[in-house]
Structure formats: structure tokens, C-alpha cells
Amino acid sequence: MEQDDRKLFVLDTNVLLHEPLAIYSFKEHDVIVPMTVLEELDQIKDRKSDVSRDARVAIRALEDTLGGPTTPEQIVSGVPLPRREGHSDASGTLSIFPDHQIEFTQGALPGDSNDNNIINTALYLQKAHHPRQVVLVTKDINMRLKAKGAGIERVEDYRSDQLIDDIRFLSKGFHIFEGNFWEHLNKVSTTRQGRHTVHEVPLKDVDSEPLYINQYLIDEESDFCGRVAELNDTHLHILDLGRDRLTNIEAWGVKPKNIYQGMALHALMDPEIDLVILTGPAGCGKTLLAMAAALELVVERKQYDKVIVTRNTPEIAESIGFLPGTEEEKMTPWLAAVTDTLEVLHKHDANPVGSMSYIMEKANIQFKSINFMRGRSIQNSVVLLDECQNLTASQIKTMITRMGEGTKLICCGNLSQIDSNYLTAVTSGLTYIVERFKNFEGSANIYLNGVVRSRLAEYAEEHL
Template sequence: MDRDDTKLFVLDTNVLLHEPLAIYSFKEHDVIVPMTVLEELDTIKDRKRDVSRDARVAIRTLEDTLGGNITPEQLVHGVPLPVRPGHEDATGHLAVFPDHLIEFTIGSLTGDNNDNLILNTTLHLQQQHPDRDVVLVTKDINMRLKAKGVGIELVEDYRRDQIIDDVRFLTKGFHQFQGSFWKNVGNIETERLGRKTVHQLPLSEVDTDLLYVNQYLIDEESDFCGRVSKLDQDHVTFQDLNRERIMNAEAWGIRPKNVYQGMALQALLDPDIDMVILTGPAGCGKTLLAMASALELVVERNQYEKIIVTRNTPEIAESIGFLPGTEEEKMGPWLAAITDTLEVLHKHDVNPAGSLNYIMDKANIQLKSINFMRGRSIQNTIVLLDECQNLTASQLKTMITRMGEGTKLICCGNLAQIDSNYLTPVTSGLTYIVERFKNFDGSANIYLNGVVRSRLAEFAEEYL
């Protein structure tokens, strides 16, 4: 791979675990996978954890790319990446570097751990290819720091699935106009469609070019509230919701405490929206609104047959087997937030415990491990996916593609509470789907601005 006009990317193991098809993400540039990475993937693939699947997919991808008829010399020198649908721009080469055969000396670290071996490999390649840019790609922040300290010139995070550079620019799902909306627009057409009132106005009258379908519109001074229903090159069409009306909406006895909760409740109860993404700080009401709406739609309105609640639990594959009881009982500790929410919804009942058991049975609420959701086709169900901030883009894609006809998916998450070692707010799968689905007319996203849990929680969210 002596092509001076292209870069040479050295991949760390965590990159292939984060995105098993990462070798196709570097366009015309060449990719090197150290032998140490293959050994780590081999160790991980047999673990009883969700990450083992990603390791197996990465290994199969490498095998399919390298093939079974290549010689050892070709393996080290590199083979062209085969054409893959969706990755037609990947025209570089893939090679496996035999780091266990190289005696690293100049500037190298001690070979007492795998990270050091990968760093030494990058240093060696940097010396062997002085005319090329040799880039180490890793999602391990500490490894990036060590790489710079040991003399590796180019080190990057894997950003193939990163859409925005700063989480402050993440789509919030609504746009707030300054002053009064009605006082600042003139050329507007109004039409009555059944029980809905729809307005159309030229885009030139709107002080933003960042509108998209199902985005909510509010202002600072009046009771105006709308939701974009159609966009073309010249006009925006939106449904008039009226702020007072959405503030008086109710689901399972719960009414919104602010306009953000009102918009969220309107989207949750709308049968035409297949996926609702709720983001926001701790205590803003994400889980409470999602659960109340799910119960309302299943029990009161009979629009769905059951509720499935699931979430990401990094250690669940190893620990769930040691917990007593059925799958639902094993999942109980991991989904305590859901049972806490049910208790809040029924705390004023004469017999709260009896009500809780009755509703669990009446609404057919199932607590499922995310590990066991693969391969399923879920029909006529409300699926509540909690703690989405800890999922990668590929994991969320796996979940979303399980949704069948008549199913509504509710994704909840707080980007300030990421537990994963390799995810940040800008690389979280939650951020990815918020941006990817903002132009899909079957989804809505709402950032619940404001903590309503308690004044203590509000103070902690703001000052800690």
C-alpha cells in the first residue's frame, strides 16, 4: 500500500465494536487492522454480553473482505475493499499488520498490554511511511492522550456516525419565535380540514430556514402553538394546535406542567406519529409522560395491544442469569424507573399495590431485555425504549428495525447521563437518530426544557 496521496488509518478494537463495518468508512484511504485487534475481537466474541455480537459481525466483515484465497503476503500488503451497497465510495485497501512479529524499539512503549502494542504499531508505520499521513483511530480518550505523548502525530476519534460537532446545536424539536407570531405575519392562508385548522404562509415570512416536518412552533407572547405538517420550496403549512388546548390535554390523569410537556404529550397521543424521541434533563418528565401516554393508548383508547418496556443494561447478559424469577422479574431492578412511574400514577388509589398489579395485567406490560429483542417483529405494540443515550447508532438501528405495523416507538434519554466508556453526547446513538429522523414525517422529537421533579432536582441540574 505505497500510495503517497492517500492516508493510512490504523483502527483500534473499540472502533470495530462501535461500528462493525467501520473499514468501509474511509473512502479512498487505506485501513490497517493490527493483529492485536483481531486477538481482542476473538476474546470478546465468546463473551456473554451484547458487545460479543458486534465482535462477531466485525470478524465476519473482515473475513468477507480478505477472502479465503489470499496469500500471507497479500494479507500484509493489503487487498482492495470489495464494492458494498451503500459504501460505493470505499475504494481503499485493507491489511492486517503482524505486530507480534515486529520488534519495536524507537520511541515504543513496553509491550505489556494490547493498547501499547497498537500504539507501537502506529509508531512503526509512521516511521515506515514518512510520506503518508498515518492516523490512529480510537474511541478511547486516554489512548488518544497516550498516542500524542508517545509521538504519534495524527490521532482521531471515530466520527463516521457523528452528525453534529456540538450537542448545543442538537435539534430540539421546536422553534420559538420572538414576540408574538400573529403580529409578525401578514400573508397567511387558513383552511379548515375536519376538526383541524391548517395555516399556510410563505417561507419569506418566517425568520428561520431550519424548519422540518412535525417540528413544533411557539412564540414568546401569545398562546400560539403549531406543528409543521408540510414544507415545499416556497411555503410552510402547519396545524394550529393552540397552547391552551395542548396544556389541557390529559393522559392517564397526567396533564402537562409546561408547554414542552404539552408538545410532547400531543406527539405521544397522535396515532399518525410512529416514533417519538424525548430528550431533556433528569426530572423533566420523559418517562412519566411516556408511560402515561402508553397506558392511555392501550387501556383507554384500545389503539394498541400491549406495552413493551426495555432499556440498555451494559452488564445485563452476565448478571441477569443470577437474579431470581422470570425474565420480567429479573428485569425489575434495571427498570425500576418504570415501576416507580407506575406507582406515581396510582399513588392516590385506595389500594395502590392492587392497582399496580391490575394495570400491569390489563395493559399487558412486559419488561424485556434489549438483548432478546433482536430477530423479533413487534406488531400493534407501544415500545418504550428508556436510557437511549447509552446506545450506539447501530444498536438503535437494530431496535428501530424491529418495529412492525401498528407499533409506536418511544425513545427517552438524557445526554448528560451517558454511562458508556466510548460514547459522548455528540456520538451517542440518541443524538444520531434525533438528527437523522428530523425530516421523517412519521416521527417527532421534543426536548423537554425544564425540571419539574422537585426544586431540589432543578437546583442540582442547574448548579452541579
């Protein structure tokens, strides 16, 4: 490419914490890391937090490129990125900019804050390399506003791992046909496969958005409810389920309150599905259904040996060591939603406290910190990963790859309750796995539409 056509991307620290190998995501363009960013990574890498690991990975990636036989002049001017598996299109250069040596001129932001130093670096490079386009990349919304106000022409969020542009387009796991589903069809071939009824429908007769495996199908007028069992270029195979059957499924005394909970419970109880993703607003029943299904599968049906419950908590790495007791006792405050659910499931027992203790032991329920899950291989278990909207794509990949033979993973989360400073609804790891796993035959995703906790919670979800 001509030199003027190649962009200069200036990276903020939070980009490298969000994606440690982000330097390989800019194809043929050049990447600049200010010295201030290296100083921030150095301060973060020794913290007792999960983000410190990402800082160390980012530093090693920089070392792999710049740590060879390079001169200081080459490091400042730019070193070609080495070939790396999975990043074959990265052909630009990487350089470290010594912003601490620059005397910033009029127009620079005042003060010694790291954000201001990085913005001033981008301003300096924008003027020095004109007419080349200089782009400041940061996941900090306020920093993007400051940078635009300071005069930087191009400021962007880091979106290389973003699969959708709007959360409204996220797959919900089901499709609702207008009117009566059967009236849309010209030809249907029905067969029996054991206890199941399967309909073969010409794909051209199904007027809908692109369908995918294990997606549930319902309509507005009839009792039709099915699930996509097989899909090819010409035909769609639908497993006939029926609304009555789904709304009458029972797990540990819990019955669905609507068709969405029925679809979720059907997926949770299906032994052929290894990953169930439950999304939806607060109070829609995600944790209750997941816990009821887990107890049913472990205690009653004896299909699994134990239940492992874990979740992400932003401050857990600093706080867990100062609480008294074992790992499970330390995790209890952050897993109160699960213990509350167990209380609900057994509130009508003669001795609710005794029932809970008995079930905790019978189902071998274990509370584990997500920080200690790396390196494990979990066999024959039901794993409930709660609040996973706060996980990045790499963190959730780490969790999924821990699952061994005979293990079922249930991921629950609400994309409107993200606590992480570096994530939005479209960049959350929960959104990432919903999109990545929708064509995997061993997974199902259900958006639980509607709040069933109480009329107060329902009103708050709709009006606040």
C-alpha cells in the same frame, strides 16, 4: 491518487466494536488492523454480551476481504477492499500488521498492554512510511492522549456516523420565535380541515432556522402554538394548536406542567405519529409522560393491545442469568424507573398496590430484555425504550426495525447520562435517530426543557 497522498489508517479494537464495517469508511485510503486488535476481537467474540455480536460481525468483514486466495505477503502489504453495497466509495486496501514480530526501538511505550502495542505499531508505521500520513483511529479518549504524548502526529476519533459536531446543534423538536409570531407575517391563508385549523404561510416571511415536518412552533408573547404539517419550497402549512389546548391535555390523570410537556404529550397521543423521541435532563418528565400516555392509549382508548417496556443495561447480559425468576422478574431491577412511575400515577388510589397489579394486568405491561428483541415483529403495541442514550446507532436500528403494523415506539434518553465506554453525546444512537428521523412524517422529537421533579433536582441539574 499518488501513493504519498493516500493515508494509512490504523484501527483500534473499539472502532470495530462500535462500527463492525468501519474498514469501508475510509474511501480511497488504506486501512491497517494490527494483530493485537485481532487477538482482542477473538477474546471478545465468545463473551456472553451484546458487544460479542459486533466482534463477530467485524471478524466476518475481515474474512470477506482477506479470506480468499491471498498469500501472507499480500495480507501484510494490503488487499483491495471488495465492492460492497452502500460502500461504493471504498477503494483502498486492507492489511493485517504482524506487530508481534516487530522489535520496537527507543521511544516506544513500555509494557505488554494492548493499547501500548497498538500505539507502538502506529509509531513504527509512521516512521517506516514517512512522508505518508499515518492516522491512529480510536474511540478511547485516554488512548488518544497517550498516543499524542508518544509522538503520533495524527490521532482521531471515529466519526463516520457522527451527524453533528456539537450537541448544542441537536434538533430540539420545537422553535421559539422572538416576540409575536403573527407580527412577522405579511400574508396568511387559513383553512379548516375537519376539526383542525391550518395556516398557510409564505416561507420567506418566516425568519428562522430550517424547519422540518412535525416540528412544534411557539413564540414569546402570544398564545400561538402550532406544528409544521407540510413544507415545500415556497409555503409552510401550520397546524394551529394553541397553548391552552396543549397545556390542558390529560393522559391517565397527568397534565403537562409546562408547554414543553404539552408538546410531548400531544405527540404521544397523536395516532398518526409512530415514533416519539423524548430527550432532556433528569427529572423533566420523560418516563412519566411516556407511561401515562401508554396507559391511556391501551386501557382507556384501546388503540393498542399491550405495553412493552425495555431498556439497555451495559452489564445485563452477564447479570440477567444469575437473578431468580422469569425474564420479566429479572428485568425488574433495571426498570425500577417505570415501576416508580406507576406508583406515582396511582399513589392517591385507595389501594395503590392493588391498583398497580390490576393495571399491570389490564394494560398487559411486559418487561423485556433488549437482548431478546432481535428477530421479533411487535404488532399493535406501545413500546417504551428507556435510557436509549446508551445504545449505538446499529443497536437502535435493530430496535426500530422490530416495530410492526399498529405499533408506537417511544424513545427516552438523557444525553448527559451516557454510561457506555464507546459513546459520547454526539455519537449516541439517540442523537443519531433525532437527526435521521426529523424529516420523517411519522415521527416527532421533543426536548423537555426544564426539571419538574423537585426544586432540589432542578438546582442540582443547573449547578452540579
